[in-house]
Amino acid sequence: MKKLNAFQLKNIALIAMIMDHLYSFFSLAFPLWFHPFSRFVAPLFVFLMVEGLFHTRNKLKYNIRLFGWAIFMQAGDFIIGKILISKQVAIYNNIFMTLAVGLTVINLFEHSKKNKGFKKLGLIILAILIIPLGFFTEGGILMIPFTLITYFFREKRNRAIIGYVILCVFFFITSYAPYATVSETIDMLMINSDFLFITVVPFIFLYNGERGLNTKFSKYFFYVFYPLHLWILAIIKFAIK
Numbered sequence: 106m107k108k109l110n111a112f113q114l115k116n117i118a119l120i121a122m123i124m125d126h127l128y129s130f131f132s133l134a135f136p137l138w139f140h141p142f143s144r145f146v147a148p149l150f151v152f153l154m155v156e157g158l159f160h161t162r163n164k165l166k167y168n169i170r171l172f173g174w175a176i177f178m179q180a181g182d183f184i185i186g187k188i189l190i191s192k193q194v195a196i197y198n199n200i201f202m203t204l205a206v207g208l209t210v211i212n213l214f215e216h217s218k219k220n221k222g223f224k225k226l227g228l229i230i231l232a233i234l235i236i237p238l239g240f241f242t243e244g245g246i247l248m249i250p251f252t253l254i255t256y257f258f259r260e261k262r263n264r265a266i267i268g269y270v271i272l273c274v275f276f277f278i279t280s281y282a283p284y285a286t287v288s289e290t291i292d293m294l295m296i297n298s299d300f301l302f303i304t305v306v307p308f309i310f311l312y313n314g315e316r317g318l319n320t321k322f323s324k325y326f327f328y329v330f331y332p333l334h335l336w337i338l339a340i341i342k343f344a345i346k
Contacts, residue, residue, distance in 0.1 A: 111153050112317030114308055115327055118146045123334065126198075130338045137295050144301035147200055147244055148251055149308050154204050155255045158211065160316065168208050175201035178332040185336050189343040196339050200331070203242040207252035210235050214256065247276060247299050262309075269303055276300040 125143035213232035239249035258265035277300040
């Protein structure tokens with residue numbers, strides 16, 4: 106099977122992400138399966154973020170850039186929410202913040218490798234203290250553990266997969282609740298489908314380790330598209346509500 110570079114994988118994730126957000130904003134017009142189908146998207150971007158940490162020339166700049174976009178999106182969400190408040194249309198998405206916090210944690214662990222003694226210990230303790238903060242970001246309760254597994258077992262893929270499976274089982278157990286009928290139970294699992302992040306595994310195996318298209322456009326396209334398409338969908342929802 107032909108393997109794919111990071112840019113190609115991001116484009117696949119982008120299509121699934123649009124499907125999920127179309128369902129989120131217009132649930133009566135789009136099928137429920139759009140949501141569980143897209144559960145691989147955030148994990149795939151996390152995986153590529155971890156890979157990006159080892160390919161970027163400036164790890165600190167990479168981290169600052171993510172925080173910059175997270176703050177930009179948070180401000181945009183706030184402004185859009187204020188403008189559209191009359192019809193109770195709001196946006197709470199900000200995966201940039203989740204990525205930024207996760208990257209900060211693994212950046213500290215990575216930096217600790219270059220130090221010794223109390224400085225090394227201090228960096229590790231700081232990383233551990235930051236981890237709980239990530240749980241308050243979008244999907245952080247899942248994405249922060251996924252980030253850590255991906256980072257610590259980056260060169261031991263089989264162990265990473267075992268870690269993903271354990272995480273998947275945990276989230277399935279905590280999400281599962283039997284309903285009166287099988288159909289209702291399945292619908293519940295399609296909504297509470299975070300455990301399906303495990304569907305990212307085939308995409309991880311498809312990754313060829315290459316960045317792909319490397320231009321200013323490819324570098325910033327996904328940063329711009331993510332908040333922009335959400336804001337547009339919110340405005341459309343407001344217009345037709």
